Amino acid sequence: MLDKVLFYFFAGIAVASAVLMVTRRNVVHSAIFLITALLATAGIFLQLRAEFLFIVQIILYVGGIMVLFVFVIMLVNLDVALQQIQFARQKWVALIVALALAGQVGVMFWTSGKMPGQGLPVLTAAAAEHLPPNSEAVAKSLFSTYLLPFEIASVLLLVAMIGAVVMAKKRT
C-alpha cells in the first residue's frame, strides 16, 4: 500500500513537472521544474529499492548537471528572448506525430502479456526483504562484469571535460 502511494506521488510530480518544464516561457522556471522532475525520478528509483542509483541521481544529475544548466542559463540570459515566440513553426505536426508514437507504444505496453498463446512467463519481482544490499551488488557488478565500460566511461568523461573547457574558453 505504501508502495502504491509513493509511486503515484512521485509519478504525479514527475509528469506534472515535465509538462510544466516544456511549456514555461522563462528558462529558469523550466530548469526548476526539471530539477523537481529529476528529484521525482530519484524517488521512483528509491521506491524500486535502487538506493545507490537514487543517491547517484541526486548527486550527479541534480547536484551536478542541473547546477551546470543553471549557470549557463544565467550566463546566456536574454531579456529579449522572453518576449519572442517560444514554440517552433512545426509544433502541431510534431505534437501529432509524438502523440501517434505514444499511442503505438502505449497499445503495445497495454496488450503485451494479455494476448493468448504468447508463451511468455509472467514474472513477479522478488520481495523487498530478499534483496541483496544494493550498493554492494552494483559495485560488484561494476568492477567485475562491467569493468571495461567503466573505464571507457571515465575516458569519455575526461574527453568531455577537456572539450567543454576548450570550447568555452575565451579567445584572446
Next chain:
Amino acid sequence: MNAALQATLEFLKLYWGPLLCGVAVVAILPLIVGYIVLVERKIMADMQARLGPMRVGPHGLLQPIADAVKLLIKEDIIPENADKLVFWLAPVLSVGAGLLSLAGLAIGPAFQIAQDINIGILFVVGISALGIFGIVLGGWASNSHYSLMGALRSSAQLVSYETAAGMALVSALLFTGTLNIKSIVEAQSKEGIWFVLLAPVAFFTYLVASIAETNRAPFDLPEAESELVAGYMTEFSGFRWSLYFLAEYTNMIVVASVATTLFLGGWLRPFSGVPWLNFLDFVPPLLLSAIGAYCVLRMPKQPTRVQQLFMLAVAGLCFVVALVLAAPVVLPVIKPSLRAAVAPFYAGIHGGFWFIFKVSLYIYFFMWLRFTIPRYRFDQLMRLGWHFLIPLSIINVLLVGVALIAGAYFHLQGWGLLLVTTPAAVIALVAAFLILAVEKEHDARQEQTAASDFYAG
C-alpha cells in the same frame, strides 16, 4: 477511502518514532542555532579582548531570542522585478536541504532519525549538496548584479570543494567498506583506532573543504560585508534572511557531524576498546560537575542579584546533567548485576555526550579560524581548491588503497595499520606540494612570456 485511512494508520504505526524526532528537530533547531550564534559572538569577543553581548538577559543569554523577534517583525522587502516564485523558493531550498541531510546522521547508536540507511554517509553528503540551488537561485531572483555575482562565486566555490571533500571521505571509507553510519563507527570501534590517525591527510582535506563548503571564513568572500555587501543574501530581509542563516549553521552542524562520524570516532569514548582505560568513563560527569562548581564559585562575584541567581541556575543544570551522565557508570560499580540492564543507557547517553563534544570541538575550530585568518581572495580560493586540494585528495585515495593492500598482505590490524598509512600520508603531502611548486614555477615563467601564449587569456 477506508483503505487510504488504513494505509495511513499503518504508516504512522511503523514510522511514528522517526516522524516525532523529525518534528522535534525542526522545532528545536532554530533555537540551537541561535545559541550557537551567541556562543560564536562570545568567543569572537573573547578573542578580541572584549565581552560580547551582555545586555539582553544575564550575560547576554537572551540575545538570540531578541534577534529572532527582531528578524520576525522586520519588513519583508521584495525587490522590484524580482521573480516572486523563485524569490520565495530559494531560502526554502537551502533550509530544506540542510534539514533533510540532518535526518541521516546518528548521534548515538540509537539516535538516528532515518534509521539504518544503507547509503548513510553518501545520503548526507549528497542532500547537503542540494543547498547550492538555494544560493544560485536566490542570487538570480534578487534581480541585482552584485547578488548574482556573489551567488555565482559562492556556488563555484561550493562545487569546487565538493570534489575534494568527496575524495577525502572516500579515503576514509576505504577502511570501513560500507556507507552505513552505524557500521562506520563500529569499524572504528573494532579497529580500536580512529580514522583521523589512520588517514590524517583525508581529515585535513575534509577540514579545509568543509570550511569552504559552508562559506565560512577564511573562504567567506561571497558573503563578506566589505566585498559584496552580503552576496546572494543581500536582498533578503527578515524571515527569509533568517532562513538562509539557519541553513548556513545547519550545514556547519552537518559537516561537523560527518567529520565526527567518519574521522573522530562518532559516539565512541577515546580508547573505547581498552578495558584498563575504563576510568575515562568518569570524565564526562566529572567535567560537568567541575563546570557546575566553577559557576557556584563565581556566583558571589556577580554584580547583580539576577546574575547571581542565573549562575546558580546554570550550576544546578550542570549538576543535573552530571548526575544523568554518572548514573550509568556508577550504578554498575555499586551493584554489578545491573551492568547488563544499564548498558543501552550508557551507550546512548555517553555516546550522545561524546558526539556532541566532538562536534562542538570541530565547530569551535571553525569559529577560531574565522577570527584568526584573513580572507582568501577568490582566485586564491579557486587555486587552493583545484590546484592543491583535489590532487592531494586523489593521490591520497590511491596511496591509502595501496597502504590497505600492503596492510592486508602483512596481516596488520588496528594500530598496526599506522605503519603503512603514515608513509602513504607523507608521500601524498610531498606529491601535492611538488605539484604546487611545479605549477608556481610554470606560472612564474609564463608571466615572463605572457604575450606569446595563445591560451593565456
Next chain:
Amino acid sequence: MLPIEHYLFLSLALFIIGVIGVVTRRNVIVVLMSIELILNAVNINLVAFSRLYGDVSGQVFALFIIADAAAEAAVGLGIIIAFFRNRETVLADEMDLLKW
C-alpha cells in the same frame, strides 16, 4: 513493487513529453533539458526491469547513462556558450548558417 506496466507507462509519458520538448521548442537550452528528460525516462525503464528480473545490470547501465548524460550536457552547454558569444542568440531557428 507494482506491476511493471505502471513503470512502463510512466517512462513512456516522460519520454513523449521529452520528445515533444525537443522537436517543439526554439530555445536550445530547453531542448537540451528535454533530452535529459528523455534519458531519465529510459533510466526508469531500465531500473524497473532490473528490479523485475532481480538482475543488477539494469542499474549499472542506468549509471552509465547518467555519466554519459553528464558528459553530453557539459559539451552541449559549452557549444551553446561558444555560439552565444558569436551570435548573441539561443534560438534554434536563428542558428542557420554553417559559416558567416
